[in-house]
Structures are given as structure tokens and as C-alpha cells.
Amino acid sequence: MIFTDSDLQLLLAGIFGLLIFASLIGQLIAKFRCNECNRKTIENLNQRINAWWMMSIVLLVAILIGTIGTLVLFICISFFALRECITLTPTKLGDHQALFWCFFIFLPIQYLLIGLNWYNFFAIFIPVFVFLFIATRIAINGNTVDFLGRVAKIQWSMMIAVYCISYIPALLLLNIDSYDGQNFKLIMFLVIVVQLSDVLQYVFGKLFGRHAIVPKLSPNKTVEGFIGGILSASLIGMSLWWITPFTFWQAGLVSTLITLLGFCGGLCMSAIKRDRGIKDFGTIIEGHGGMMDRIDSLCFAAPVFFHIINYFFG
Amino acid sequence: MKKLFASAIRIVLLISCKLVTGVQSRWLSEPYTYRPKIYYANHTSHLDGLVLWSCFPRCLRSNIRPIAAKDYWQQTKFKQFIAQDIFNSVLINRKPNNIGNPLLILGEILKKQQSIILFPEGTRGCGSNIADFKSGLFYLSKHFPDIELVPVYLNNLNRVLPKGSKLLVPIICSAIFGSPINSPTEDETKKSFLARAKLELEKLAP
Numbered sequence: 001m002i003f004t005d006s007d008l009q010l011l012l013a014g015i016f017g018l019l020i021f022a023s024l025i026g027q028l029i030a031k032f033r034c035n036e037c038n039r040k041t042i043e044n045l046n047q048r049i050n051a052w053w054m055m056s057i058v059l060l061v062a063i064l065i066g067t068i069g070t071l072v073l074f075i076c077i078s079f080f081a082l083r084e085c086i087t088l089t090p091t092k093l094g095d096h097q098a099l100f101w102c103f104f105i106f107l108p109i110q111y112l113l114i115g116l117n118w119y120n121f122f123a124i125f126i127p128v129f130v131f132l133f134i135a136t137r138i139a140i141n142g143n144t145v146d147f148l149g150r151v152a153k154i155q156w157s158m159m160i161a162v163y164c165i166s167y168i169p170a171l172l173l174l175n176i177d178s179y180d181g182q183n184f185k186l187i188m189f190l191v192i193v194v195q196l197s198d199v200l201q202y203v204f205g206k207l208f209g210r211h212a213i214v215p216k217l218s219p220n221k222t223v224e225g226f227i228g229g230i231l232s233a234s235l236i237g238m239s240l241w242w243i244t245p246f247t248f249w250q251a252g253l254v255s256t257l258i259t260l261l262g263f264c265g266g267l268c269m270s271a272i273k274r275d276r277g278i279k280d281f282g283t284i285i286e287g288h289g290g291m292m293d294r295i296d297s298l299c300f301a302a303p304v305f306f307h308i309i310n311y312f313f314g
Numbered sequence: 315m316k317k318l319f320a321s322a323i324r325i326v327l328l329i330s331c332k333l334v335t336g337v338q339s340r341w342l343s344e345p346y347t348y349r350p351k352i353y354y355a356n357h358t359s360h361l362d363g364l365v366l367w368s369c370f371p372r373c374l375r376s377n378i379r380p381i382a383a384k385d386y387w388q389q390t391k392f393k394q395f396i397a398q399d400i401f402n403s404v405l406i407n408r409k410p411n412n413i414g415n416p417l418l419i420l421g422e423i424l425k426k427q428q429s430i431i432l433f434p435e436g437t438r439g440c441g442s443n444i445a446d447f448k449s450g451l452f453y454l455s456k457h458f459p460d461i462e463l464v465p466v467y468l469n470n471l472n473r474v475l476p477k478g479s480k481l482l483v484p485i486i487c488s489a490i491f492g493s494p495i496n497s498p499t500e501d502e503t504k505k506s507f508l509a510r511a512k513l514e515l516e517k518l519a520p
């Protein structure tokens with residue numbers, strides 16, 4: 001499809017053009033503006049840009065392989081994200097069997113349901129069956145200390161790391177009029193808009209940030225970064241209407257909504273990190289931290305994006 | 315043939331170990347060198363040896379020999395294959411007897427410029443606290459005072475594969491390598507040395 005779809009070619013030219021531009025800027029800053037006090041920030045900036053190259057290429061390759069490639073990629077993402085979430089939460093010996101089920105049985109089943117195109121079951125499998133199972137399996141072990149807290153921590157981990165993330169490849173399930181075989185572009189639209197909003201919030205925050213939006217939670221999330229990031233990312237989303245089934249204004253509206261949700265996701269994950277007294281979920285992506293640090297905004301945006309399209313366009 | 319099979323299994327084990335534990339090693343002292351050292355660590359899981367071993371670069375791995383209990387690892391052919399062919403470990407008697415003095419065997423290994431991994435608690439613990447050390451570490455260090463004793467704290471492994479469970483749960487683990495501790499001095503008793511070694515290990519806990 002990469003050779004026949006001119007929209008896709010234009011989009012890829014845009015993405016990789018942007019990456020080349022970012023790399024050039026990063027190298028130039030490192031060469032001319034580097035001194036002792038900002039060396040760390042610039043080093044981190046270039047690490048982040050390199051990681052973006054890696055992530056863009058991996059996502060692109062997976063999408064080009066097709067449904068199987070996309071599913072395998074998101075199974076891996078969910079696995080690493082869930083591993084980070086469970087590492088953070090102080091689970092007890094009594095949770096061990098339930099955790100085993102989550103990693104090796106429920107996680108693959110959730111993605112299998114997408115592969116089988118079984119929408120009705122996919123949407124309720126984790127919030128109904130898995131949630132009840134986790135509580136029951138822990139109860140059977142008989143250790144009741146902090147029972148509700150322990151159950152909730154595993155359920156919430158499954159929710160964000162598996163259920164919410166699985167909505168991204170699930171976009172391939174949707175049937176949209178006169179958009180057959182192009183659903184992969186919805187994944188690209190979602191990821192581009194939400195991740196760019198993250199980057200732009202970071203950039204605006206670094207440049208103009210004065211007032212922290214939730215001071216107790218994170219000094220890096222500022223009002224200036226929030227407004228600048230959301231507005232500019234929404235405009236970018238709006239200007240990408242031609243890769244979606246939306247009209248120009250619909251694309252703008254959807255973009256605003258998913259960037260706002262992305263912000264909420266980032267905020268909640270920051271709250272978890274602050275509570276656990278850590279800076280990052282892990283170290284799997286150099287410069288960014290853990291898998292969960294990178295996909296936190298997608299977790300909240302993906303399910304809502306899916307259901308909006310399913311309701312209004314499906 | 316057996317050798318090829320063993321190295322294939324070794325690679326599979328190392329990859330799955332990385333996938334399940336994502337182990338990160340932190341070196342608070344000078345990292346691995348070719349000089350022989352005695353690494354001693356807390357023991358909470360069957361995976362401890364594998365995880366510690368995977369922290370070293372490939373070129374060094376064949377020179378790092380975990381010490382394992384003969385009575386346990388010789389029970390079946392399979393266990394023996396794992397211990398000897400895969401991990402190249404040294405099997406010694408937990409209970410002292412006349413056949414083969416463990417110190418002599420380990421002395422031979424150190425002379426060959428190979429390092430030793432030792433779990434001085436003697437058996438796997440539950441993970442919440444470190445049990446008192448068996449005396450092996452004391453005699454070993456007393457006999458070879460020139461060899462550096464490096465404490466290694468293994469974190470979270472009891473959550474991956476706790477004692478008594480056969481189910482693996484992927485959780486990120488870390489191995490913290492501390493600075494070498496001093497060998498027992500002339501007038502230091504066994505008890506106080508073992509307590510000191512244990513304290514140094516506990517200090518590394520995050």
C-alpha cells in the first residue's frame with residue numbers, strides 16, 4: 001500500500017521530514033549551545049529524538065506488515081507496560097497466580113479477540129470477566145490483608161496497560177463507509193496527534209512555562225505548556241483531516257478531545273509515579289523512561305477515539 | 315552435540331530472563347574485571363543464579379561459576395544437566411563430610427582465575443529479610459584473603475518466582491553490586507564476620 005496510496009506517501013514524507021528537521025536542530029544545539037549547565041537537557045533532547053526515530057520506524061513497519069504485525073507490536077507494548085505497572089505496585093505472594101493469568105492468558109486473549117474480529121466480546125472481556133476473576137482468584141488464596149486495594153491495583157494495571165492500549169489496534173476492526181482498508185491511517189492519526197501534543201506541551205512548557213497546572217503533582221506540567229500544546233496539536237490534527245474519514249472541522253474537534261484526554265492520562269500516570277516516589281516507570285526507551293511513560297496519554301485517548309468513530313461513523 | 319544443545323538452551327534462557335525480569339545491574343564499585351572475585355548474594359528464587367549470571371558480559375560468563383548444593387542439583391539427570399552443562403556451576407556438599415573438601419575445590423577454581431557466585435544463606439528465603447549466613451563464606455574468605463568479596467543485592471526476584479511456586483510473573487528486577495568488603499581480620503570471630511557481611515548486603519537494599 002505504501003506504493004499506491006498517495007495520502008500515505010505524503011504523510012510519511014511529513015513525519016520523516018519532521019524527524020530529520022528535529023535531528024538537525026538537536027545536533028546544531030548540541031554543537032553551538034552546549035555548556036555545562038544545560039548539557040544534560042540537550043543530551044536528553046537528542047536521546048528523545050533518536051528514540052522517536054526508532055518508535056516511528058517500528059510502528060510503521062508493524063502497520064505495513066498488516067493486522068498481524070500491528071497486533072504483535074501492541075501485545076509487546078502491553079506486556080512491557082503491564083510489567084512496569086506490576087513492578088511498581090507492591091503485590092503480595094497471594095496475588096501471584098492472578099498475576100500469572102493476567103500476563104500469560106488474559107493479555108493474549110484480549111488481542112486474539114481483536115484478531116478474530118469479535119468486537120462484542122473484546123469490549124467487555126477485561127472489565128467484566130477478568131475483573132471478576134482477579135478478585136475471585138485472590139480471595140481463594142485466603143490472604144485478606146488490604147484485599148480491595150490489592151485487587152484494585154491489578155485491575156487498574158490491566159485496564160490501562162492492556163484494555164486501553166488494545167483499543168489502538170482495535171481501530172482496524174471498524175467498518176467505515178468508503179474508508180475500506182484504510183483503517184491503519186486512523187492509528188497513525190491517533191498516535192501522531194496525541195504524541196505530538198505531548199511533545200508540544202513539553203516544548204511550550206520549556207519555553208514559556210511559568211505556572212504549574214497542578215503544583216503538587218508535577219512542576220513540569222504548566223498552564224502555558226498545556227494551552228500551547230493542546231491548541232497547536234489540535235491545529236495539526238485538523239490539518240490532517242485528509243487521512244481520516246472526518247471533515248475538516250470534525251477532525252479539529254476530535255483532535256481537541258483526544259489531546260485533552262491525553263493530557264488527563266499523563267496527569268493520572270504522574271500521580272501514580274508521585275505516589276510511588278519515582279520519576280519514571282522504567283528505562284526501556286532511552287531518554288523517555290519506561291514504556292508507560294511514553295504511552296500514558298494514548299491510554300486515555302484510544303478508547304474514547306475508538307468509540308466516537310464507532311458511534312458516529314461506524 | 316550436548317555442548318551445542320546446552321548453548322542453545324543457554325541463549326533461550328538468557329532471552330527469556332531478560333523478557334521476564336528486564337534485569338538492570340547497578341555497579342557501585344568497579345565493574346567486572348578479569349580478576350577472580352567472590353560474589354555473594356541474597357537467595358529468594360531459583361532464578362537468582364541465572365539473573366546474576368546474565369548481568370555479566372558474554373566474554374566473562376564462562377569464567378563465573380555459581381556454587382550449588384550437590385544434594386539438590388544431583389537429584390535428577392535434568393537438574394544435573396541444568397547445573398553443570400548450562401550454568402557450568404560447581405556442585406559442593408552442604409553438609410561437611412570427608413569426600414572432597416569444598417575449600418579445595420573452590421581453591422582450584424580461584425586459581426584458574428575464575429570467579430565464584432555464592433548464596434551464603436544456604437537456601438532460598440521468603441524475600442522479606444535475609445537469613446543468617448552459613449559459615450562457608452567465612453572459611454572461604456579466611457583461606458583466600460586476597461580475593462575480593464563483593465556483595466550483590468538481588469531485588470524483586472522473590473516476586474517473579476517465589477519459593478514453592480512454579481508460575482513465573484514478569485516483574486522488573488535489579489542487581490546491585492556493592493563495593494568489596496574486607497576479609498576477616500586476625501582477631502575477628504566467625505560470627506562477627508558473618509554479621510558484618512550480612513549487614514553490608516542489607517545496606518544495598520533499595
